[in-house]
Amino acid sequence: MSDQPESSSDFYDRVDEACSLLLARETDAALEIIDGLQAENPDSPETIYLMGLAAVTLDELGRGLVLIEAAHKADPDCLEYSEALASLHTRVGNLTEGLYYAKLSTALEPHPHARNLLPADFSNYFKSLENANLPRHHINGLIKMAHHLYEDAAREFDRHLQIVPGDVDTHREFAGACLKLGQFENAINHAATAANNAPEDCGNQLQAGRVCQAIGAFAPAAFHFKNVLDNMDAPLPLAAAAFSLADTLPDLSADTRQELRKAIAAHGIKAPGRPNEAMPSTERKAKIHIAYLSNALADVDMMAFLEPILRYHDRSRFEVHLYQQTQGESAFKQQMANRADASRYVWNLDDETGAIVIGGDEIDILVDLCSPETDNRAGLLAMHPSSIQVGIAGFGGAGLPWINHIIGDAAYKTALDDLLCAGQSLHSISPSIWSSSPSQMLPELTPPPATQSGEITFGAICDLSSLSERAVEVLTQLLKATPGSRVLFGATGHLDGYPRRRIGELFAATGVADRIDVFDENRQQDKFSVDHDFWRRIDLLVVPGAAHRPIRLLESLWMGVPVVALNEDAHIGCAAKSVLQAAERAEWVAETVEDLTATVQSISGDIDKLASLRSKLRDSLKSTALFNPRVKVRALETIYQELVEARDKAAE
Known part of the structure; x- marks a missing residue:
């Protein structure tokens, strides 16, 4: 005592x-x-x-x-x-x-x-x-996650774990919050705890795979995603997310991709049937009813892609619906809802009810723009509430049995042809699937930093999920071929110290590690969005592999920063080529590392010419399809019209 x-x-x-x-x-x-x-x-x-x-x-x-x-x-x-x-x-x-x-x-x-x-x-x-109760902090954390308040969610999950340290579900969700916040070290710890303590839980396997992919651990990521797909009791949304995420991993063999397609096809066969009340619309109407379904309406990149489509649809021919799988409040979400002729929440509907609602809206074409998160609507789509269900290149869909049409462009065609499953067809628009209205948030142009330093700074997106061994090799060769140059990683918002350390490890034995740096985007306000000062600190943006966030390339070009990309055979490496096609800068796409180096040197070899290009690039892009989304919308509408006409002809 x-x-x-x-x-x-x-x-x-x-x-x-x-x-x-x-x-x-x-x-x-x-x-x-x-x-x-x-x-x-x-x-x-x-x-x-x-x-x-x-x-x-x-x-x-x-x-x-x-x-x-x-x-x-x-x-x-x-x-x-x-x-x-x-x-x-x-x-x-x-x-x-x-x-x-x-x-x-x-x-x-x-x-x-x-x-x-x-x-x-x-x-x-x-x-x-x-008066005993279950701890409420876990539930509060889930609510905060749904409302995109990730810092608040992380605090709630932490409070819960102080009470119940071994709660596997909370460790899993905590890992998801940490990923959203760029806190990779915490994400690794919590995802590993969940997967190790309950490996039979498909949600834990999926989360572990997502974390591994985010940190560039591609083989472990494939292992975890395959565990989800191999479990035939896995909920369909989890299996669909695992398939879509695995499909974006670099260096997957053709045999592995084929195994993934067989697995997701087996899951699709097990999906519940469509309710009788949810028969898809087959009658020709005065206007084609088209609907866009997304769980990412609070995401700035989805806003940049989808909002112009909703805005520029021809209302004399199309009635535009938006199905909101995104919970919580968001200015982006509200703006897109305002652009649609009709907008509905579907996040609060089970699959059967959602299918009935879509049937009641007489939707002719249902476009799936859901991200591969656990709240995707694979179960709803598997009921085929619309006879025409469309995926968009860059957003997934190829190989998913409930998607019967994929829309892409010439940059994606060869890569996607080999990925289609039975019953899927590929349609191409010209010139590109990527376009957006110029962002009003981007600042005025500034001269390239090389005009002051005399040395070239290459920019690269700080995304470990795209930094494969080949990408490291490409950047290394580029630096060795360009004396005095350096690479600055950034354009991702604030991250913890893990990416800097991991990038240091990847380049440690290359001989150019001292010329690699990571831009610190730890701002006091809005620290998790992209710091646009990054564009002012680089002379060119180099894309040595996949570009999982193609909108960053549009931002780079609008800021006068040339984008030079290495083309890839895999579909995950096609986005940069697609963007540059729309920008009428196809010559900035290289087929080999040697071509990439030559292209970079032709642009940056004369700093005065580089400065002139930077000052004129924005104005030259204003007339291209990249920043005139009406061009893309009209091309999409042509395909939509053809799909409905083919449906009607088949019904005769």
């Missing part, structure tokens, strides 16, 4: 006073007293207990438990500490721990000096048992 000589009567009087203030919910006043007690005797169990009690009054139950357990460890004979733990553990749902401390309390004695340590509602274990 605590009875330290330095703990005077005055000390315990102040302990009692702090307790009284905490019980009266006067936490600030209590904390002032506690600060004084800590200064005098920081290791006393009474002070630690008071900090725990203060945490409880602030609704930090997990921290409260940790602190009160520390007080109990320092003074294991104190009745009040044990009874407080019995009550707290029971209230948050840790019934076994609560019972342990309740039994322990029967053998302990009250504190000999402090008189007011235990709140009245902590002293009745059986009352606490009646």
Whole structure:
């Protein structure tokens, strides 16, 4: 029992006073007293207990438990500490721990000096048992995730794990929040904990695969995604997400891709049938009813891609619907909803009800723009609520059995031809699937940094999921062929220290590691969006492999920064070529590393010419299809019209 000589009567009087203030919910006043007690005797169990009690009054139950357990460890004979733990553990749902401390309390004695340590509602274990609840922080975290409040979600998950450290579901969701925040180290730890403790859970395997892919660990990512697809009991949305993510991994063999397609086809066969009330529309109407379905309406890149389509559709021929799988509030989401003729929430509908709604809207063409997250609507699409279901190159769909048409362009055609499954057809628009209205958020042009330094700075997207061994080799050869040059990774928003270390490891043995740097985008405001100052710090943007965020290439070009890309046979490497086709800069696409180096040197060899190009590039692009999305929308409408006419002809 605590009875330290330095703990005077005055000390315990102040302990009692702090307790009284905490019980009266006067936490600030209590904390002032506690600060004084800590200064005098920081290791006393009474002070630690008071900090725990203060945490409880602030609704930090997990921290409260940790602190009160520390007080109990320092003074294991104190009745009040044990009874407080019995009550707290029971209230948050840790019934076994609560019972342990309740039994322990029967053998302990009250504190000999402090008189007011235990709140009245902590002293009745059986009352606490009646009011036992599951910890709410996990649920709060899920709600915050749905509302795109990822920092708040991470805090809630952390609070939950302080209460229930081994909760596998929370570790999995915490990993997802950390990925959104660019906190890769935490994401790795939580995803590994979930996958190791419950490897049979498909959600844990999928999350582990996503984290591995995000950090460039491609072989482990493929392993986890395959585990999901091999489990025939996996929910269809998880299987679809695993397939779509695995399909974007570099260096997958043809045999592996074929195995993935067989697996997702087997999952598709098991999908529930369509309700009788959800028959797809087959009648020709005055206007074609087209609907876009997306779970990424709060994403700035989806906004850049989809909003112009919704805006420029020909309303004399098309009735445009938007199905919102995105929860929460978002200015982007609202703006796109305003552009549609009709907008519906579908995130709150089960698959059967969603299929009935789509049938009731008489949708002729349903375009799937869902990201490969767990909330994709594969189950709904597998019911075929529309007879024409479309995927867009760059957003997935090839190989998914419920998508019967893929729309791409010439850049994607060869790569996608080999990926189509039975019943799928590929359609190409010209010149490109990629276009957007110029962003009003991008600043004015500035001269290339080489005009001041005399040396070329190559930019590269700081995306480990696209930094394959070949990409590292390409950048290494480019630097060696361009004396004095360097590579600056960026254009991804604030990230933790993991990408910098990983990039350092990848280039450590190349001989050019001292010419590699990562742009620190840790801004005070809006730190998770792209810092546009990056474009001012680079002379050219080099794309040595996949571009998972093609809108970054549009931003680079609009800022006067030339984009030079290495073409790839795989579909994940086609985006840059597609963008440059639309920009009428096909000559900036190289087929070999040698061609890439020659193209870069032809652009950057004369710094005065580079500065002139930078000053004129934006104006020259204004007339191209890249920044005139009407061109793409009209091309899409032509294909949509042909698909409906083919459907009608087949029905005759």
